[in-house]
Amino acid sequence: MVLAGGREMVVERLAEGYLLREPRNRTDSAATATRPPAALSLRFLGDGTPTMLLNGRSLPLTLRLAELLTVLSLHPEGLTGERLGRLLYGDDGNQATVRGEIHRLRALIGTDVLTTRPYRLAAAVDSDFGSVRRALRVGRVEDALRACRGPLLPRSEKPEIRELRDELTAGLRGAVLEAQDVDLLHAFAGDPLAAGDLEVHERLVELLPPGDPRLGPVLFRRARLRRDWGLGPARR
Known part of the structure; x- marks a missing residue:
């Protein structure tokens, strides 16, 4: 025209x-x-503000846009608007809301990075939650723990986000406990994911040898957790 x-x-x-x-x-x-495709770096783990780098440049993010980016990164093949709405908002997903968020995200990162029909990220995506997930799937527990800085978007209640957050938390916890590695377990006990986990601290007390300088702080945290749970003092 x-x-x-x-x-x-x-x-x-x-x-x-x-x-x-x-x-x-x-x-x-x-x-x-x-x-070459754009480079998109997503750091969404932990209690801090979610951050994004596009080709090395930091861009401001709202929680809603971080949620949208998370879901799109989990489905590199692309999503229809209807499917994207269900993943974000459940059965009551509003197509107008989805289109509005897509419009805002495309304005931020570019129409060449977020394409339509289907909605997909035409970029090389590197994410901290993706690194944890991949490491767990191949049994690299230490790498998964190193990449994890806390729960995924802890303020989000979107269905797909909650499911992935629970998957990562349960997967990392189970892998660490199964490993029976005292150093790995001690590192996990200091992670925000295990701060209130009594079983982790009980297991760590069992594995730490007497005289280990790490034992005292662990005993203190275990005692506090037992009080929080309404339990009496432990023998050791």
Whole structure:
């Protein structure tokens, strides 16, 4: 189409409406085709503010956009608007809400990074929660623990986020307890995921030898947890 001032624009149809953009010449198209994918780094574990880097540049994130990025990163093949709505909002997912969030995210990271039909991230995504998940799946418990800085988006109650958060917490906890490695267990006991886990501290007291300098602080934390649970003092 031609604008009032004579400027020629291309109209691109999107799921949520239309996008006006300048036409590309063949040289621009060839450069785009050979350009490496964008690098997207997501750090969503822990109680701090979720952070994102796009090609090394920090971009501000709201919790809703972090939730959307998490779900999209878990489904690199792409999602329909209906499926994305169910994963984020359950059976009551509102398509208008999903389209609004998609529009805001595309405005932030670019239409070439978040594509439509289906909705997908056309980027090389590196995430801390993805690193933990992959390490657990291949049995690299120490690597998983090192990559974990706490729960995934702890303020989020979206179905897909809750499910992944529980999966990572339970998977890491089970793998550490099964390993019977006192150093690994001690590191996990200091992680925010295990701060209130009485079983972890009980097991650590059993494994630490007498005279180990780590035993005293662990005994103190175990005693506090037993009081919180309404239990009496332990023998050791």
